[in-house]
Amino acid sequence: MNETKPAQLAKSAEQLAKREPKPAGQLAERAAKPARKLAKSAAAAALLTAVLSGCSGSGSSAGDTVTITHYTIDSPDRTFVEKLIPDFEAKHPGIKIKVTKAPYEQFDSKLQSAIAAKNSPDVTSQWGYGGFMEYYNKGMLMDLSPYLGDFKASDYNIPDNVMKIYEVGGKTYGIPLNSYVSVLLYNKDMFDKAGLSYPPTDYEDKSWTFDKMVEDAKAMTVDSKNLAEAQYGLDFGFGERDQRPQYFGANVYSDDTWTNGGKPSQVNLDKPEVIDAYKKIYGLIWDQHVSPSPAFSKSVAGQFGDPFLSGKIGMSVVGSWSLAASSDFNFKVGVAAVPQGPNPKVRSVLYIDPLFVLKDSKHPKEALEWIKYLVSTEVQKKSIDLSGGNPPVNQEAAETYYAHFDGIDAAQIKQVYEGAYKYGFESYNHLIDNYSQINELFINELASVENGDKKPEEVLPGLQQKLQKLLGRVNK
Known part of the structure; x- marks a missing residue:
């Protein structure tokens, strides 16, 4: 998940501000019911009832109940799962679900503390700064392969290429749950006022290029020191800071990063093509003055944390979680393809959120029953409304998601999603080891460039050295 996702979910922001931080998850102890001497007839009746009601194989013996702890972010787009628990428990009488929560900024630290204290939750995801490869390399994740049985991704309408993201050496370590992608949101009112045609949703439209996007952005930009007058044509939030050069055909990390457990053997911040990408x-x-400065964005973002909602940004390349705020916009909004850039293979960032069973879980079979329930077609459809617009990975349920947003044509959202899958690359924070530390380094070192105090070519050599030193330390 990318660093700004919770902040950009405008529908949830006000509720988030009112919530008090909750402590991190605690592994619920297995509750043993007091022993009772049951008559043979009562036992037989109970067994027959369980069979007829379709109880899942929870792996617990008759009369036992196990508790599965689900650890998540304390925000409405995640804690909605609490509303699903009664239905799940009614269908799985041998399993109880307990949800524990933490604020986004504390998600990883509280998870690590719980694991260190032998108080690990059973089920969670990469909802903090770190991601899959960091969790995997720390030995936090359970290999689900022995427990999958007859589980098939196709039975849950999960695309094979998405399922394979969470496989290592033929073993499965996560089940995809939600699938966010990069989208281009645009302000139809600003396009209409500038007399511009709306950008296309078809990724195969070769007329829609990066240069054309910048040209349209210039037509909508009013670069003024007067906040009331100023507006900008483009906010280019493609991926994390170290992933953005990928769009321009440059790679910050060596190719072996993706086959070496997220550990790059080489950093390329001193390469001309990477420097040129950051200059663009x-x-x-x-230079072109078509995008807002961080100071401007902060001044107009308001309580929702997204400057696009201010109505002063013509186009915003952002994760599709911002679609959840579409009903809060005070202008007409459209969705389009991310334009063709110098890299013909990568135009979108995929943010696939899986569910993991942590290695210390004492009840992996029961935990997997909960996960399978959450990715089932019926529950994925139900979760769209309950979450405020989380995109299901289940492709049958996705049809309901595409039609979820008033004022935006479902066929257009579907076409953008299909193109994003075709030209997408998984978010670096999910695939690179020790990403939380890497991300913090990029934020700190590039701040002077983002604020206009220094040029990329002045900062990148120092960042190169610091990043190599960091990787040399954490990847030993």
């Missing part, structure tokens, strides 16, 4: 990215702000 930050040149949108300080």
Whole structure:
């Protein structure tokens, strides 16, 4: 998941602000019911009832109940699962579900503390700064392969290529739950006022290029020191700071990163193509003046934390979680394809959120029953409304998701999603080891470039050295 996702979910922001932080998850102890001497007839009746009601194989003996702890972010788009628990428990009388929560900023630290204290939750996801490969390399994840049985991704309408993201050496370590992608949201009112045609949703439309996007952005930009007058044509939030060069055909990390457990053997921040990519990215702000500065974005973002909602941004390349705020916009909004850039293979970032069973779980079979319930077609459809618009990985349920947003044509959202899958690359924070530390380094070192105090070519050599030193330390 990317660092700004919770902040950009405008429908949830006000509720988030009112919530008090909750302590991190605690592994519920297995509850043993007091022994009772049951008559043979009563035992037989209970067994027959369980069979007829379709109880899942929870793996617990008759009369036992196990508790599965589900650890998540304390925000409405995640804690909605609490509303699903009664239905699940009615269908699985041998399993209880307990939800524990933490604020986004504390998600990883509280999870690590719980694991260190031998108080690990059973089920969670990469909802903090770190991601799959970091969790995997720390030995936090359970290999689910022995417990999958007859589980098939196709039975849950999960695309094979998405399922394979969470496989290592033929073993499965996660089941995909939600599938966010990069989208281009645009302000139809600003396009209409500038007399511009709306951008296409078809990724195969070769007329929709990065240069055309910048051209349209210039037509909508009013670069003024007067906040009331200022507006900008483009906010290019493609991926994390170290992933953005990928769009321009440059790679910050060596290719072996993706086959070496998320551990790059080489860093390329001193390569001309990477430097040029960063010059293009930050040149949108300080050279071409079509993108807002961080100071401007902060001043207009308001309580929702997304400057696009201000109505002063013409286009925003962002994760599809921002679609959940579409009903809060005070202008007409459209969705389009991310334009063709210098890299013909990568135009979108995929943010696939899986569910993991942590290695210390004492009840992996029961935990997997909960996960299978959450990715089932019926529950994935139900979760769209309950969550405020989380995109299901289940492709049958996705049809309901595409039609969820008032004022935006479902066929357009579907076409954008299909193109994003075709030209997408999984978010770096999910695939690179020790990403939380890497991300913090990029944020700190690039701040002077983002604020216009320094040029990329002045900062990148120092960042190169610091990143190599960091990787040399954490990847030993």
